[in-house]
Amino acid sequence: MMCLVGVSAWGPPWGLITYVLTWVNIMMASMACIGIPYVFLKLEHPGVKNITPIVLLPFIAALTAAAGAGVICVSAGMSSKLQVPLIIVSFLLIGMAGPLTLAYDALYLARLFDGYSMAPRMIYQTFVLCGPPGQTSFALQVLGAAATNSFGGYRRGAFLQDTAGSIVGTCCIFCALMIWGYGFFFWSYALLATLQALWGQEGGISATRFSMSCWSVVFPWGVFTMSAVQFGKPTSLDSQAWSVWSTILAAVMFAIWLLFTVCTWRGIATGELLGVRSWKTRMGDDELDSDSSPQ
Template identity: 25%
Template sequence: MVYASSIMSTDSKPSALARRIHGWSWQAFPIGMGTGAVYVTMSGLKNHPSGLTTFETVFYILNIIIFCLNTTTLLLQAIFYPRQSVRLLKDPVKGIFVPLIVLSFATIIIGTINYAVPAGLAGPDFIYGMFWCVIYMVFAIFTCFPMLMIWFNNPHDISKFTPAYAFLVRTTMLVGVVAFNVLKVMQPQDTRALGVLLTGYFFQGICTGLGFFMTFFYLGIYILRIMTTGFLDGHQANGAFVACGPPGFTALALINLGDRARQILPFHGHITERAGEIWYAVSVMGALMLYGLAVFFFFFGVLPYWFKVHKHLNEILGCWALTFPNVGWISTTRALGDIFDLKGFYIVHLIMTIIMVTVWFGLFCLTALAFWRGLIFRSKPEEVIQDTYPLPPGDEEKGVAAAPDHGHGNGH
């Protein structure tokens, strides 16, 4: 810090843009995921007026803009402030948000299928390539395992455990969901459709954390933690909603993949038509039980939420967990309405969609206010300077830890 102080005594001061780039973090991706959650839930409304599609498209475009802004800013940070970039990757709190770049991109693919394909801006071949090459081969694998090696290389306190820790092993959480969306624009007789179907089923097994059962291990640790310490409080109260995601998205994927399976598999002669119906029925039964678990975790998080969460504007980023983890079970509600032809499911889906949109507007305004006040995504001048200039001789080995991250907005 003496070295940093000597630099601060000079006339050079970091610009406002430099402080923003240095202070950016991977916690920005939940904003885009929350934006994607709006058009994903709205697209499933039973009575869907045509004008609503335009409104959803605006959110889809906004999601792309947010994604490009986040990736570009973090890339600039890695170029100009590599020590800060490495520091964020190894941070025990902010590092768990790195895999969200994969999940955020998955919501863009779903939006592309829903809005770009009908408009003639993309075709089945383009969607197939995005699914297989980007989501599966590149993002999911090469983001998941390096972060696992970094995070699990150090011990962690179970008394501070939060479901958000599972982000590290949920980079393929939406593969099953993306798969059945991809199959919407592919013909059942296409041999590639069978590959997408099987890949969706296979990765749905690891969609919620390196194996479906791995997710339940995390949820079991979560229950153990609140049994010993009580409900999550402070910024961690937001993480309680993350527990809704794994069972909710898995239920949604099972229903839709099962529906596609009874169309694709008999067509290719792999199973009989009756076996396809059995496959679908088993998927619905399993999805219904997972749906109940997701709803339970939702109420388990929402009932004590207002009394436990900190009402601090600098912790607003963690509140975005109120949006995207709930998309799975909300969309499953609509799917169950179609299966059992019960109007009550449609009403619940409509109510939750309205709440989702309302929460998004509230969080977006509060996040913009926190950004304007410099409470998030802005580093202190001395931190920027310390990562800008070379360290003095003898301190190179401590480069990564030389400037502790005092960025604002932590919370998961």
């Protein structure tokens, strides 16, 4: 957002500022992507039985950094000499985080085959599974577009050439399609699993109570939708069908976000969400204390 808004409103210097911050983001995301799994593997062993979709978050950080770098390259108006190193490192981030998400997905599926099922109040975390494929698909599309536009101006070695840039861009769209299809499975599974869990709980769907875990739906759904939006653009497939489908996804996501926002503020006001007494309860207690105090 800093790049998309700042560059158009205040000029190219904001593109350079965003470029520097992107490198900082890449460094921090790389540390999380390497360091947190290392802790799980060598220092703290949670065991396969404790693996949930939340373990994907360090990898999502790296994939998000790659996607953000692609947006910077396309939108900031920088020279090819600045873009190409960022593009190459972003592909490395995808290579580092993407396959690991597949491995963790396999471990989580093994738990599901053993009959594991989340509690209804935590089932929303299942949507995290569609986040990495959606973010990877979006990142590949924007990085492919950036490579098509910038490789020709860099001209180094056999790979960083104009012809290679167009090939990379085409291959990125092809891979993005397959990865989005992979994410569609987990998006569909999460949707069905959530509906089944809420409908099958004691008291039915009317017994559902809002909790902060509900927000696990928004970000994965958002990046999954952004990839679909990108498929509808001229730089990708320029498809009317994808534009319609992405509009439906975006409309539903906005409705979910709006509902969760209202529920969050209501939970804060009543004290139900954070486990504390509401301001109304405290005022009532203060009035009782003042009435019962000796005159």
